[in-house]
Amino acid sequence: MSQPAQPARRLSLGTILAFAAGGLSLSGLGIAIPISLQPYFAQALGVGLIPLAFALFWVRILDLGVDLWLAVIMDRTRTPIGRYRAWALLGAPVLMLGVYQLFMAPKGIGVSYLIVWLLVYALGSSIVTLSRNAWSANLVTRYDQRSRFYGYLGLALVIGVLIMLGTPIVSQALGKDRHLPNSVQLMGWAALVLTPIGAIVTAFLVREPITIDAAAPRFELREYWALATKPEVLRLFFSQFAVTLGPGWMANLYLFFFMAKLDFTEGPAYGLLIAYVLAGVAGAPLIGYLGGRFGKHRTLILATLCYSAGLCSIVILPLANWWLTLPIMIWCGLMGNGFDLMTSAMMADVGDQVRLEQGKERMALLFAVISLAQKLAAAGAVIISYPLLAAVGYDPVLVGHNTPAALNGLEIVFIVGPIFWVVLGGLCFLGWKLDAHKHAGIRAELEARDALLVASRALDGVA
Numbered sequence: 001m002s003q004p005a006q007p008a009r010r011l012s013l014g015t016i017l018a019f020a021a022g023g024l025s026l027s028g029l030g031i032a033i034p035i036s037l038q039p040y041f042a043q044a045l046g047v048g049l050i051p052l053a054f055a056l057f058w059v060r061i062l063d064l065g066v067d068l069w070l071a072v073i074m075d076r077t078r079t080p081i082g083r084y085r086a087w088a089l090l091g092a093p094v095l096m097l098g099v100y101q102l103f104m105a106p107k108g109i110g111v112s113y114l115i116v117w118l119l120v121y122a123l124g125s126s127i128v129t130l131s132r133n134a135w136s137a138n139l140v141t142r143y144d145q146r147s148r149f150y151g152y153l154g155l156a157l158v159i160g161v162l163i164m165l166g167t168p169i170v171s172q173a174l175g176k177d178r179h180l181p182n183s184v185q186l187m188g189w190a191a192l193v194l195t196p197i198g199a200i201v202t203a204f205l206v207r208e209p210i211t212i213d214a215a216a217p218r219f220e221l222r223e224y225w226a227l228a229t230k231p232e233v234l235r236l237f238f239s240q241f242a243v244t245l246g247p248g249w250m251a252n253l254y255l256f257f258f259m260a261k262l263d264f265t266e267g268p269a270y271g272l273l274i275a276y277v278l279a280g281v282a283g284a285p286l287i288g289y290l291g292g293r294f295g296k297h298r299t300l301i302l303a304t305l306c307y308s309a310g311l312c313s314i315v316i317l318p319l320a321n322w323w324l325t326l327p328i329m330i331w332c333g334l335m336g337n338g339f340d341l342m343t344s345a346m347m348a349d350v351g352d353q354v355r356l357e358q359g360k361e362r363m364a365l366l367f368a369v370i371s372l373a374q375k376l377a378a379a380g381a382v383i384i385s386y387p388l389l390a391a392v393g394y395d396p397v398l399v400g401h402n403t404p405a406a407l408n409g410l411e412i413v414f415i416v417g418p419i420f421w422v423v424l425g426g427l428c429f430l431g432w433k434l435d436a437h438k439h440a441g442i443r444a445e446l447e448a449r450d451a452l453l454v455a456s457r458a459l460d461g462v463a
Contacts, residue, residue: 020156022202025194028164029159034251053386055114060379071368084135091127103188133367137348144292151288155373231276243339244377246418263320280337287338296434300342304426307335
């Protein structure tokens with residue numbers, strides 16, 4: 001059952017893990033789709049880079065407004081099992097339908113097939129992600145505790161990524177079909193198993209605090225406009241766009257670059273990617289600690305600069321040298337896992353500030369802003385990077401037969417895009433004001449006001 005919001009207390013690691021269970025499949029899908037599924041469409045199913053980019057781009061465009069409307073409805077939802085918990089359960093079967101149709105797609109599919117089922121997947125993903133983000137922000141309310149929570153949450157969610165990325169390696173080790181289609185289907189089945197189990201575990205084992213609105217629940221356009229133009233929200237929007245576009249750009253081109261240019265086979269390429277993800281296991285709590293200790297915005301700026309410096313060094317490595325490439329992938333994974341953790345924690349702080357100013361819960365709507373930025377970035381990563389690959393002459397179907405000029409073009413496109421966007425995302429937080437001291441004052445005012453509202457309602461009940 002849902003519970004009224006109470007003064008903050010430190011969450012146990014068991015509770016954090018139970019909450020993470022509901023996001024395992026999405027965390028894995030977030031990397032499996034650009035890394036494996038999209039190249040699978042382009043190569044094994046013969047969709048082609050330009051049609052694939054067209055489909056992915058228009059899905060993102062059609063999906064842009066969905067999160068905002070979902071968020072408005074979620075923030076106003078009242079059910080016996082809570083505000084956001086009900087939506088998390090509702091989104092699971094929608095997500096599963098989209099996953100099945102995409103990962104088990106037959107040969108001969110066209111752009112219309114991709115658009116329809118990518119939209120279904122996007123809807124399920126939006127429902128689950130928004131509800132979980134808003135739920136998490138109310139679950140942990142202290143500045144330093146949020147950094148710790150999102151750090152450990154990021155660590156736990158890496159399990160979902162490892163399950164997805166481990167399937168091609170396990171398949172190859174067992175001597176099964178070595179081609180990508182088998183690996184992609186295995187990833188799909190893994191997501192179909194994880195999604196319902198995780199949703200049930202989170203729903204039954206994690207409480208949902210419900211905040212009390214101090215103002216009447218009316219639709220006020222000026223309030224939404226004030227939120228949309230709030231400087232902190234705008235900074236987070238543009239930063240989230242940039243720090244999503246950079247790694248997303250890298251993910252979309254990863255297999256092309258590592259197999260065609262760096263001359264790795266599929267198994268070692270996935271092994272390096274797993275090392276990248278595993279580094280996030282150490283990086284997530286480390287970034288969370290640094291965020292609570294030195295400030296979330298400062299930590300994010302440092303992480304973006306370190307990530308970009310590491311990515312630059314890939315171009316000087318000898319071909320197919322797994323052991324020299326490994327430390328660079330570990331370094332980039334260590335830094336890159338902190339991007340979303342810090343932006344989510346900072347948006348939760350902004351959500352407290354907005355509730356103090358407007359007297360209403362807007363947490364889902366604020367996380368919809370982050371989701372909107374992520375979707376725009378995902379669309380941009382595809383619609384920019386794939387046509388650029390075609391422009392430099394790279395053809396994914398010509399495995400091992402692209403010209404040297406095309407491979408050099410692939411290298412330039414792979415390196416320059418992520419570095420530019422990631423650095424820009426960090427620079428968005430120069431001069432950030434919502435630090436630990438300011439947030440502590442906001443929480444004190446909120447808790448005092450909430451206590452008065454609870455006491456007032458109790459007196460009204462007695463009367």
